[in-house]
Amino acid sequence: MGKPGNDEEAQGRARLHDEEVGRGPGGETHQVAGGEVPVLTTQQGVPVADDQNSLKAGARGPTLLEDFHFREKLFHFDHERIPERVVHARGYGAHGYFETYESLSDLTRADLFQRAGEKTPAFVRFSTVAGNKGSADMVRDVRGFAVKLYTREGNWDIVGNNIPVFFIQDAIKFPDVVHAVKQEPDRDFPQAASAHDNFWDFISLTPESMHMVMWIMSDRTIPRSFRFMEGFGVHTFRLVDAEGGWRFVKFHWKPKLGLQSVVWNEAVKINGADPDFHRRDLWNAVQSGNFPEWELGLQVFDEDFANSFDFDLLDPTKIIPEEVLPVRKVGRLVLDRMVDNFFAETEQVAFCTQNIVPGIDFSEDPLLQGRNFSYLDTQLKRLGGPNFTHLPINAPKCPFHHFQQDGHMAFFNPKGRANYEPNSWGGAEGGPREAPDIGFKSARTDIAGPKLRIRSDTFADHYSQARQFYISQTEVEQRHLTDALVFELSKVETPVIRERMVSHLLNIDAALAGKVADGIGLTQMPQAATPARPPRTDLPPSPALSILQNGPQSFAGRKLGVLVTDGCDAALVAALRSAVEDAGGMVELVAPRVGGVTADDGRLLPAHHQLDGAPSVLFDAVAVLPSAEGVAALADKPQARDFVADAYAHYKFVAYVSAARKLFDKAGLPAQLDGGFVALDTGSPPSAFLAAAAPLRFWARPGA
Numbered sequence: 001m002g003k004p005g006n007d008e009e010a011q012g013r014a015r016l017h018d019e020e021v022g023r024g025p026g027g028e029t030h031q032v033a034g035g036e037v038p039v040l041t042t043q044q045g046v047p048v049a050d051d052q053n054s055l056k057a058g059a060r061g062p063t064l065l066e067d068f069h070f071r072e073k074l075f076h077f078d079h080e081r082i083p084e085r086v087v088h089a090r091g092y093g094a095h096g097y098f099e100t101y102e103s104l105s106d107l108t109r110a111d112l113f114q115r116a117g118e119k120t121p122a123f124v125r126f127s128t129v130a131g132n133k134g135s136a137d138m139v140r141d142v143r144g145f146a147v148k149l150y151t152r153e154g155n156w157d158i159v160g161n162n163i164p165v166f167f168i169q170d171a172i173k174f175p176d177v178v179h180a181v182k183q184e185p186d187r188d189f190p191q192a193a194s195a196h197d198n199f200w201d202f203i204s205l206t207p208e209s210m211h212m213v214m215w216i217m218s219d220r221t222i223p224r225s226f227r228f229m230e231g232f233g234v235h236t237f238r239l240v241d242a243e244g245g246w247r248f249v250k251f252h253w254k255p256k257l258g259l260q261s262v263v264w265n266e267a268v269k270i271n272g273a274d275p276d277f278h279r280r281d282l283w284n285a286v287q288s289g290n291f292p293e294w295e296l297g298l299q300v301f302d303e304d305f306a307n308s309f310d311f312d313l314l315d316p317t318k319i320i321p322e323e324v325l326p327v328r329k330v331g332r333l334v335l336d337r338m339v340d341n342f343f344a345e346t347e348q349v350a351f352c353t354q355n356i357v358p359g360i361d362f363s364e365d366p367l368l369q370g371r372n373f374s375y376l377d378t379q380l381k382r383l384g385g386p387n388f389t390h391l392p393i394n395a396p397k398c399p400f401h402h403f404q405q406d407g408h409m410a411f412f413n414p415k416g417r418a419n420y421e422p423n424s425w426g427g428a429e430g431g432p433r434e435a436p437d438i439g440f441k442s443a444r445t446d447i448a449g450p451k452l453r454i455r456s457d458t459f460a461d462h463y464s465q466a467r468q469f470y471i472s473q474t475e476v477e478q479r480h481l482t483d484a485l486v487f488e489l490s491k492v493e494t495p496v497i498r499e500r501m502v503s504h505l506l507n508i509d510a511a512l513a514g515k516v517a518d519g520i521g522l523t524q525m526p527q528a529a530t531p532a533r534p535p536r537t538d539l540p541p542s543p544a545l546s547i548l549q550n551g552p553q554s555f556a557g558r559k560l561g562v563l564v565t566d567g568c569d570a571a572l573v574a575a576l577r578s579a580v581e582d583a584g585g586m587v588e589l590v591a592p593r594v595g596g597v598t599a600d601d602g603r604l605l606p607a608h609h610q611l612d613g614a615p616s617v618l619f620d621a622v623a624v625l626p627s628a629e630g631v632a633a634l635a636d637k638p639q640a641r642d643f644v645a646d647a648y649a650h651y652k653f654v655a656y657v658s659a660a661r662k663l664f665d666k667a668g669l670p671a672q673l674d675g676g677f678v679a680l681d682t683g684s685p686p687s688a689f690l691a692a693a694a695p696l697r698f699w700a701r702p703g704a
């Protein structure tokens with residue numbers, strides 16, 4: 001018996017990992033002040049007597065080389081880091097499952113789609129692209145949305161983003177776009193920011209990126225939370241059925257709680273107040289049992305559709321609007337468990353686009369084809385050898401049997417005599433054999449052509465869908481997009497690069513180009529860039545592309561920050577809390593001291609945050625509930641004034657009591673409060689506030 005990874009072996013691996021490696025030497029324990037604890041040992045399992053002092057020749061003498069515990073400890077520490085990912089270095093993951101709604105056997109033979117109700121274990125890692133591992137969460141950037149599905153027929157990785165298109169059409173340009181966006185090499189800044197010359201220089205010389213530019217300048221790149229963003233497989237893939245027939249497919253992940261982003265001024269402040277904002281959000285949601293959920297949607301189409309569509313669907317800078325081809329929801333992804341250890345799981349997880357399963361296949365998209373090389377290659381560098389699939393986070397959860405052996409850190413080499421095939425050793429001794437009936441088969445396609453280093457003519461339209469995206473946005477969203485372009489280009493120091501960008505915008509929307517030109521102080525409008533193919537202006541708006549038209553319908557999953565002082569109305573705070581919790585939201589109290597406040601009933605209300613550490617940018621909406629006595633001291637604090645001024649400036653809904661007026665006045669809020677303010681002590685119950693706050697922002701406020 002015993003080829004690598006048979007059932008028993010897979011279980012053995014789990015046992016080895018959990019019990020032996022994880023829990024130390026044979027369960028030996030001893031009694032200390034805190035109770036019964038495991039004995040500290042070296043990596044070799046030798047019990048350690050003193051972990052505070054190194055071995056010395058005399059009390060003040062040099063440390064001795066023979067101190068193996070000291071040397072082993074430092075040696076291991078010195079090697080704790082592995083190379084961070086070249087892109088997507090900052091990420092955060094969670095475990096969960098994918099549940100199939102109904103059998104898709106008519107479309108694909110992929111095992112996970114055969115049975116309604118089937119649950120497939122999943123691991124998801126969200127990330128930013130440009131920032132280094134320690135960068136802030138809320139930077140303007142594309143978010144990675146990488147899903148590993150441990151199916152019964154192997155691991156399937158959908159390594160996607162929260163934007164359905166990409167900057168470039170051919171993988172050969174990937175090192176260039178990544179070099180351009182990351183820190184400039186002579187100065188090593190800016191960190192995690194596209195607002196610099198090199199990025200916009202490259203982009204303005206790469207017209208194919210214009211569609212993606214519209215997406216990255218929209219609020220899609222400042223998502224409120226991983227939980228409120230979409231995911232996309234980006235490329236066209238294939239679904240292959242049991243008879244070998246195939247159709248094209250595009251993958252979508254739709255958040256159950258609706259789409260939501262923050263505004264830019266808020267993003268800047270969140271990065272200071274809580275650089276781990278997205279991590280903390282996912283951690284808190286999962287740990288409190290509010291498991292985030294997305295539905296998997298498919299856009300399935302045949303070759304006739306592909307041939308008659310406006311654009312080439314092998315081009316990853318193009319989408320199929322949902323209004324043209326609806327997204328069919330086929331299952332749900334639920335994240336219900338955080339990792340035991342960040343490094344072992346989230347850092348060491350190795351996603352590869354080449355990881356597909358029978359029933360799924362690639363398309364000829366040249367970006368996808370290039371990725372299929374790059375991911376495997378990058379894991380070798382990052383994880384140090386070819387056996388990264390032996391790590392528990394990367395190993396399949398189904399049985400697996402093969403003859404691959406040796407290499408760094410080989411945990412599970414074949415047992416027995418056969419490590420090759422064909423061989424003459426019969427039965428189990430001979431090891432696994434190929435299975436033509438159930439094994440992976442590529443979709444049959446007829447491909448022929450001259451060998452050429454070329455870009456297809458059918459990829460030449462660079463502006464039409466950029467325009468379609470722009471005109472699909474609400475007025476507020478268009479304003480944000482314009483402001484983002486003005487912000488980014490204002491950070492560009494070289495005037496010709498700024499002008500070159502405006503020359504592209506002229507091919508997208510003249511009014512947008514005009515506003516950006518005005519915003520960056522261009523005195524003369526440049527000529528429009530010469531397009532490779534004349535842009536179309538007849539594509540209709542697609543409401544599915546707007547965040548605000550696909551936002552939340554309730555306060556579920558959202559967070560209310562409640563500012564309180566001593567003497568605040570305990571009954572009102574309690575009523576508000578239960579209304580928010582009934583709506584599926586969360587409440588956090590903010591007080592002058594973290595120890596809490598003494599409410600009007602004499603009881604202590606413990607606070608989650610001290611005011612300095614909890615600006616209103618951390619919340620989806622706020623309630624300002626000071627007592628008449630407490631408000632004066634509050635109004636003297638700049639942090640309290642910022643709390644309400646920012647909530648107002650970020651178009652948030654504000655619940656309040658009359659006493660808060662003094663703070664509002666000092667913070668410079670208008671005397672005539674708008675419809676985003678709901679007074680709770682003059683008849684409006686908390687439920688009315690929550691109903692009003694369902695859209696989460698009061699966009700009618702001036703300046704939005």
Ligand code: HDE
Binds near residue numbers: 160172351367376
């Ligand atoms: Fe990636 N990408 N990528 N990428 N990508 C990596 O793999 C690459 C692209 C995406 O959470 C790297 O393990 C090439 C598109 C995600 O671990 C690397 C090209 C999309 C993640 C790599 C692309 C993505 C990566 C770096 C152009 C959306 C993080 C470390 C052909 C569909 C996965 C690593 C995680 C990571 C290469 C373009 C998504 C270097 C060559 C398009 C979500 O292999």
